Amino acid sequence: MERIILHSDINSFYANVECLYHPEIRDLPVAVGGNPEKRHGIILAKNQKAKEAGVKTGEVLWQARGKCPELVVMPPNYELYLRFSRLARKIYNRYSDQVEPFGLDEAWLDVTASARIHGSGLAIAEKISRDIQDELGITVSIGVSWNKIFAKFGSDYQKPNAITVITRANYPQIVWPQEVGDLLYVGPATKKKLLKYGIYTIGQLAETSVDFLVLQFGKMGAVLWRFANGLDDSPVKAFDEHYNGNERILKSIGNSITTPRDLKDLKDVKLIIYMLTESVAMRLRETGCYCLTVAIHVRNKELHSFTRQLKLAKPSDLTREIAEAAIALFENNYDFSSDIRSMGVRVTDLVPDSTPIQLDLFGNEELRVRQARLDDTVDDLRKRFGNLALRRAVTIGDSMSGLDPKKDHIIHPIGYF
Amino acid sequence: MAIKKFVQVIAKFEEDGRIIPLQVLWEDGRVFDIDRVLDMRPGVSLKVGGQGIRYTCRIQNKEVCLYYEEPKWFVEGKEKA
Numbered sequence: 001m002e003r004i005i006l007h008s009d010i011n012s013f014y015a016n017v018e019c020l021y022h023p024e025i026r027d028l029p030v031a032v033g034g035n036p037e038k039r040h041g042i043i044l045a046k047n048q049k050a051k052e053a054g055v056k057t058g059e060v061l062w063q064a065r066g067k068c069p070e071l072v073v074m075p076p077n078y079e080l081y082l083r084f085s086r087l088a089r090k091i092y093n094r095y096s097d098q099v100e101p102f103g104l105d106e107a108w109l110d111v112t113a114s115a116r117i118h119g120s121g122l123a124i125a126e127k128i129s130r131d132i133q134d135e136l137g138i139t140v141s142i143g144v145s146w147n148k149i150f151a152k153f154g155s156d157y158q159k160p161n162a163i164t165v166i167t168r169a170n171y172p173q174i175v176w177p178q179e180v181g182d183l184l185y186v187g188p189a190t191k192k193k194l195l196k197y198g199i200y201t202i203g204q205l206a207e208t209s210v211d212f213l214v215l216q217f218g219k220m221g222a223v224l225w226r227f228a229n230g231l232d233d234s235p236v237k238a239f240d241e242h243y244n245g246n247e248r249i250l251k252s253i254g255n256s257i258t259t260p261r262d263l264k265d266l267k268d269v270k271l272i273i274y275m276l277t278e279s280v281a282m283r284l285r286e287t288g289c290y291c292l293t294v295a296i297h298v299r300n301k302e303l304h305s306f307t308r309q310l311k312l313a314k315p316s317d318l319t320r321e322i323a324e325a326a327i328a329l330f331e332n333n334y335d336f337s338s339d340i341r342s343m344g345v346r347v348t349d350l351v352p353d354s355t356p357i358q359l360d361l362f363g364n365e366e367l368r369v370r371q372a373r374l375d376d377t378v379d380d381l382r383k384r385f386g387n388l389a390l391r392r393a394v395t396i397g398d399s400m401s402g403l404d405p406k407k408d409h410i411i412h413p414i415g416y417f
Numbered sequence: 418m419a420i421k422k423f424v425q426v427i428a429k430f431e432e433d434g435r436i437i438p439l440q441v442l443w444e445d446g447r448v449f450d451i452d453r454v455l456d457m458r459p460g461v462s463l464k465v466g467g468q469g470i471r472y473t474c475r476i477q478n479k480e481v482c483l484y485y486e487e488p489k490w491f492v493e494g495k496e497k498a
Contacts, residue, residue, distance in 0.1 A: 021466040024418075084468075087459070136468060137461030 004121040005236060006109040007143045007151035008128060010088060011160035013105035014045035016138045017084050018074045025072045029053050033061050033073045038260050044076055048160060084136060091131045095124050098236045106155075108148050110236035125163045133161075147232045150175060152184050171230055176203030183227055190217070190224070202228050250287060254295075255279045256344025260400055262301055263340040268400075269330055274392050275403060276345040277323040282379055284322075289350040290315035290357075294325040297344035298334060308333045309348070314357055318371050319378075322347060421465035422494030426483070438472055438483055438490070449476045451483075460484070464493050 010016070014032040019025060029050035031043045041061045053068035065071055085104040092099045095118065098110035111124050118124045121144040132140050139161035143154020146168065153175055154164035166174055181191040183202050193216065199205050205213075206228035213221030226232055255276045263269050273296070284291060295309035308329050316322060326345050334340075359365050381390050425442035435457075441449045453475045460471030462484055469486030484491050 020461060020463070020468065023464065023466045087468075135459035135461065137463060 001112065002146050003110060003112045004115050004124075005145055005148050005151040006111055006121060006125055006128070007145075007148065007155040008088075008092065008107050008109065008125075009141050009143075009152075009155040009159075010084075010105040010132075011139045011141060012045055012047050012051070013084075013138070014076060014081055015047040015050070015074075017081055018077070019047055020137045021080070022074070025074075028072050029055070029068050029070060030072045030074060031055055031064060032076050033064075035075060038258075043073075084138070087136055088132060088140075091128060091135065094131070095128060098238050100237045102152075106152075108151060108236045122163065122165055125165075129161070129163060145171075145230075147230055148234055148236065149184055149227045149232045150230055153178075153182065156182065168230070172203065175228075175230075176201060176206065178202050180205050183224070185220075185224065185227065190220075193217070250289070250350060252295075252346050252348035252350070253280055253283050253287070253289075253291075254297075254344055254346030256297055256342060256346075257403065258342040259340075260403075263343070265336065266331070268398075269340065269343070270327055271395050271398060271400065272343050273326045273330065273345060274323050274394055275400075276343065277319055277326060278392070279387075280345050280347055281317060281319040281322050281375070282382070284317045284347055284350075285353075285375065285379060287350075288353050290317050290353050290355060291322070291347035292349035292351065293347065294322055294329065295346045295348060296326050296329050297342075297346065298330070298340055299342045300338040301341045302338055303341070304338075305342075306333070307344075311349075315351055315355055317353060317375070318368065319375055320371055419464045420494045421462075421467055421491050423489050423491045424483075426485075426490040436470075436485065438474065438485075441476070441483065441490075441492070451476055452478075455480065462491075462493055465491070467491060 015030050018032055019030055027049075029047065029052075031046040031050050033043050034041050043055060043057055043059045043061065043064050045057060046055045046064075050064075050068060050071055053071070055064045055068050055071065061073060064073075081104055085101075089099060089101065089107065092107055092109050095114050096109045096111045100108045102108065109124075111118075111121060115121055115124065118127065125142040125144050129140055129142060132138060141155045141159045141161065142163045143151040143157065143166065144163065145151040145154055145166040150166045150171060154166045157164045157174065164174070178201060180186055180194050180199055180202055181188075183205070186194065194200075194205065197208075197216070199208060205224065208225070210222055210225045213225050215221070217224065257272065257276065259268075259272060263272060291312070292315055293309050293311050295307055297305065297307045299305035310325055310329050312321065312325060322345070378390055424444075426438050427440040427442065429437045429439055431437060437454060438451055440451060443449065451474045454472050455475060456473040457470060459469070460482075461468045462471075462482070467484055467486050469484045472483045472485065474481050474483050481492060
């Protein structure tokens, strides 16, 4: 049986939620931006008016103000956006139990089974669109198709507040004439390469030989070719509440932060590394994994950045071991030729924590076991009293010490694969 | 312009988890009995900006929308505070 897949995308999500809550700015160009004082001063989202004035997501605030002097910039309120995201998901769940979120504002729904109850894919899309507008006061664009890729394409095709149905009959007319960059997973680099071979539209991509694409792009070439031909058959993955929607195929866990002031010496860096590692290691333990590799990311104030990684001697989920590895990595790779603007700590090569570990004769295994028990106790205390209830002494007495990466960074964008 | 007016509410919690407002306590001490809840559903107030469970209530023969925006209740107030 032919599947019916919907992709629903909330229009200008953050900006429209802010407009809903602030009727006085509803008719003005509005953007949601980070806090310039904390140096997070970029545009996160904008409403239709601001979009028309040329404001782009990711711009710094002063650039946007240059294009649009009357721009109203609202500080972000993630709790509110999370609430709306949850409410929207509840509405989707009325029509299907197979809902796969893609970020906070997008989701795929497999409504194949419920189409018989509600009529058709289009009828369900109309109902969802109406429900969301009535109950949440924001609008969505929905794409209806038989595969996830064309459904996503449909939701991007007409905005805002629109429904696009892409069928086997009309996809050569709708999808194929569009720029190849509009296809999911054709990013700027892939697009550049495709243009070099004279592939400008999705249709041209679809008609290119698979062998040629595989030769140029590796296995992604075949994937893109299938996408362009509507042959993608990946299922809509059911959402698991307990995993925050992101850890279906967990490959790495990381936190990064742009610090409120530049980091000038090793003491500052250690503080930030410990702070980030506390969050990363705790998340690692929550997922029941050990990591084999620790990586750091450093960006200096000239915005040059690099990453370095290091293999651990033993699989670990100990905060101390991970932090020490990260600090060692940093010390071996940076000389403070320039101050640091942002840092990240990431762990990869995850293995289940039931994996047997080779003990060694000379190391102190007892210490590791005790360290693990200490980490568990700390986790427990933090769960009960908040992440800042118990802190490392190194993080006390600095203006940056109140940062809480675990709590503040709960949005994990996910990949399609 | 309408303003978002947070109010005190006396409510009944049903066994099935529904919450039924019974009285609205106004700031000047007046108590308004809710004669009947005509409708309850999630809804938005575009006038004052808010989202929650919207109870359409009959109070003194007038229809009033009372919103439960967890954890607070509000109505669409008339005048500027």
